[in-house]
Amino acid sequence: MELLKVPQGEFGLSRYPKRKNELLRAWDAADEYLLTYFYENGPTSKQLSILVINDSFGALATALNKHTITVWTDSWLAEEGIKQNISENKLPNTKLKIVSSIETPEGNYDVVFIKIPKSLSLLEDQLIRIKPLISKSTKIIAAGMVKSIHISTLKLFEKLIGSTKTSLAKKKARLIISTVDENIPLAISPYPKKYTLEGTSYSIVNHANVFSRESLDIGTRFFIQHIPQSGKYKSIIDLGCGNGIVGLLAAEKNPHAVITFTDESFMAVESAKETFALAFDNQRSAQFMTNDCLAGLEKNSADLILNNPPFHQSNAIGDEVAWQMFKQSKDVLKQNGELWVIGNRHLSYHIKLKKIFGNCERVASNKKFVILKSIKR
Ligand code: SAM
Secondary structure, three states: OEEEEEOOEEEEEOOOOOOOOOOOOOOOHHHHHHHHHHHHHOOOOOOOEEEEEOOOOOHHHHHOOOOEEEEEEOEHHHHHHHHHHHHHOOOOOOOEEEEEOOOOOOOOOOEEEEEOOOOHHHHHHHHHHHHHHOOOOOEEEEEEEHHHOOHHHHHHHHHHOOOEEEOOOEOOEEEEEEOOOOOOOOOOOOOOEEEEOOOOOOEEEEOOOOOOOOOOOHHHHHHHOOOOOOOOOOEEEEEOOOOOHHHHHHHHHOOOOEEEEEEOEHHHHHHHHHHHHHHOOOOOOOEEEEOOOOOOOOOOOEEEEEEOOOOEEOOEEOOHHHHHHHHHHHHHEEEEEEEEEEEEHHHOHHHHHHHHHOOOEEEEEOOOEEEEEEEOO
């Protein structure tokens, strides 16, 4: 745990899940800038109703705890991180509400804080969906690292919220301050969007924050060409399912299997659920879980796990999530169960898989990708 020192106080914050030898902090300079700016320039009223969008691990929800806070997030990990940090700082959670990205917050807000997300589509969806909740008197303050604020970001604020200015950069972070223009008509979010999966009649549903939401990812395309088929696969997991294409094709090839879709993004799991329901006309059941990798899944329960791991999470490049996915897969697989992984060749996942499973076979490869299989012996 590290100490966030801001004018609102000092708060011990950790990322979620907690990892040994964690190198990354649970907040960034944009959180510090935003909290300091708000302390110096914000309304002085003691009790504000604040909407916090995309708070990563609760730096904002924790420091602003004396107000009534609604956090709106697409991340299950963020939700757990916020609860953990509120509890570890012994703060009350009675005035805190966490709303997932699938729902839209209700009520009126004095202040809206937005941490700029990686995906412009998510920001667009969020700005459209908050517009009916805000008025001229609402303060809109967004914050992000300079590298994640582009002209297109500012244009979105201008188009959807109203006149927008940016602050000077401090520690490579910048603020965006928007004034609500009530003459801008309310818009309808273009999300979720659908595309037809090439060579099939499947309609793939993509909420705003889903991986490869506009078209089929080239790695996923290669993976689905090699999804295995066998009567021995009774329980299959699509780990890190995104819009659920991999699990969908596994279901098609293995008609008697029960498929479980898991992802840490609420929008991913919802997309997978809607994709699957459309594909099977609501006639086939499956399980859908928002989760940290495979945490809490029954040990020795799965015959096949299919995985296209993320290689960056919340802008922090690292392979911790891939490690965690592979290790937990070993626990959750039955004896002789199989983990199939696709990755860019340069990621060298075979080294990790061999270390964890003691075996790793190459199923297929092309210039860019390799599909690997490890068996739990
Ligand atoms: N399976 C999809 C495909 O092949 O098109 C998506 C693969 S995408 C490379 C990786 C997915 O892992 C993303 O949907 C991301 O949200 C998810 N993810 C990232 N961290 C995770 C975690 N800790 N637990 C579960 N899922 C996670």
